[in-house]
Amino acid sequence: MILSMVSGLEPREQRLLFKGKEREDNEFLHMVGVRDKDKVLLLExxxxxxxxxxxxxxxxxxxxxxxxxxxxxxxx
Structure with a gap:
């Protein structure tokens, strides 16, 4: 929801990539290893x-x- 407000993209329009892999909707970023200052790529x-x-x-x-x-x- 926060990304929608910042990017203007609805959740169904977003693709999140971390360490070169697309992350699914049901995955929490901290559970896949995202830490402070890690790069997460948001694509349409x-x-x-x-x-x-x-x-x-x-x-x-x-x-x-x-x-x-x-x-x-x-x-x-």
Whole structure:
């Protein structure tokens, strides 16, 4: 939850890596050996990133289509 507030990524969008291995949702960091000053890498899930990009592109394309339809409608 804290990482969500700092990163802006929902838990399902996050991938945590420690010592080169992805950590699962049910693992506690202290239980896998994370100590003070250890490096933990937070990445955005590539699949979620692709879905977000696809949605933005689809919405943008739809907006362009609607604007061209309304522009052609005003020409009539």
């Amino acid at each position: 899930d590539p699949a979620i990133k692709f879905i977000k990009f696809s949605n933005i592109y689809t919405n943008f394309s739809s907006a362009q289509l609607l604007s061209s339809i309304s522009y052609q409608g005003t020409k009539l």
